[in-house]
Amino acid sequence: xxxxxxxxxxxxRVLDVAEDVFGHGGKxxxxxxxxxxxxxxxxxxxxxFPTKAALLEAVLVRHxxxxxxxxxARLDAREPGEAFFGFFRHLVADATxxxxxAEALSEAGGAADSxxxxxxxxxxxxxxxxxxxxxxxxxxxxxxxxxEVYALLVGASRAxxxxxxxxxxxxxxxxxxxxxxxxxxxxxxx
Numbered sequence: 046x047x048x049x050x051x052x053x054x055x056x057x058r059v060l061d062v063a064e065d066v067f068g069h070g071g072k073x074x075x076x077x078x079x080x081x082x083x084x085x086x087x088x089x090x091x092x093x094f095p096t097k098a099a100l101l102e103a104v105l106v107r108h109x110x111x112x113x114x115x116x117x118a119r120l121d122a123r124e125p126g127e128a129f130f131g132f133f134r135h136l137v138a139d140a141t142x143x144x145x146x147a148e149a150l151s152e153a154g155g156a157a158d159s160x161x162x163x164x165x166x167x168x169x170x171x172x173x174x175x176x177x178x179x180x181x182x183x184x185x186x187x188x189x190x191x192x193e194v195y196a197l198l199v200g201a202s203r204a205x206x207x208x209x210x211x212x213x214x215x216x217x218x219x220x221x222x223x224x225x226x227x228x229x230x231x232x233x234x235x
Contacts, residue, residue, distance in 0.1 A: 050090060055233035056093045058083045064104045068142035098153040102161050105146045109164035112139070116171035126184020129175040130223055133198065136172075137219060140202030169195065186228045197222055 066074045076097050076225045094100035102111040115132070115224070122128035150161060176194055179185040201222055205215055 055083070055085050055089055059085060059090055059093060059100070060104055060107060064102055064108060064142070067101060067104060067179040068145050070149075072144035072150065094207045096153070098150060098155045101146065101153050102155050102159050105143075105150055105161040106142065106164045108146060109161065109168050112136070112173045113164070113168045115188040116168065116175055120171075120174050120178060122178075123182075125178035125182040129179035129185060130226075132172070132175055133194075133201075133223075134219055136198055137201045137205050137215070141206040144202065144206045154158070159171070172198075183228060185226050189226060194226075197226070 061080045065077075066079050066082060070078075077087055078092050079100070080090045083090075087166060090100065094103060115135070119128035119132055147161075150159075155161065172194065173191045176185060176189070176191055180187050180189070201218060204218065
């Protein structure tokens with residue numbers, strides 16, 4: 046029993062370290078670095094994850110599952126608008142890591158119809174739930190749908206991940222996006 050617990054602890058440590066290593070190093074990071082930093086042998090990494098793609102997929106699935114749980118936990122928030130906009134802000138702040146993980150998975154030959162895709166869809170549904178609640182509370186304009194929110198999330202996330210945005214610029218950028226999502230008396234079709 047202690048051996049099984051030890052093996053599970055090693056697996057979790059490998060996933061934790063891999064998320065950090067690939068989240069910062071992207072496709073240039075290596076499984077050898079993951080093993081070294083996790084304090085396990087490379088054989089332990091490959092016993093749990095037979096390929097680099099399998100490791101990255103497991104990391105990305107777990108990452109999406111955590112984000113989904115965070116979104117779902119906000120569904121019962123007293124202030125649905127704050128819950129929605131706060132989670133939007135959180136996703137943008139998390140973008141650099143998520144993009145690096147997804148690019149590393151793609152580079153390692155991860156499949157497009159993988160478990161990571163399913164986990165990303167669950168996250169999308171959870172964000173949709175936050176959007177619905179925020180709209181019902183009058184915090185988000187009612188003509189906005191989830192595809193537009195995701196387009197804004199992708200754009201803001203890519204900007205945050207690839208442009209040298211300091212905290213003040215990122216905050217102003219999100220303020221502009223949030224102002225566009227807020228209910229307004231201004232005509233909605235330019």
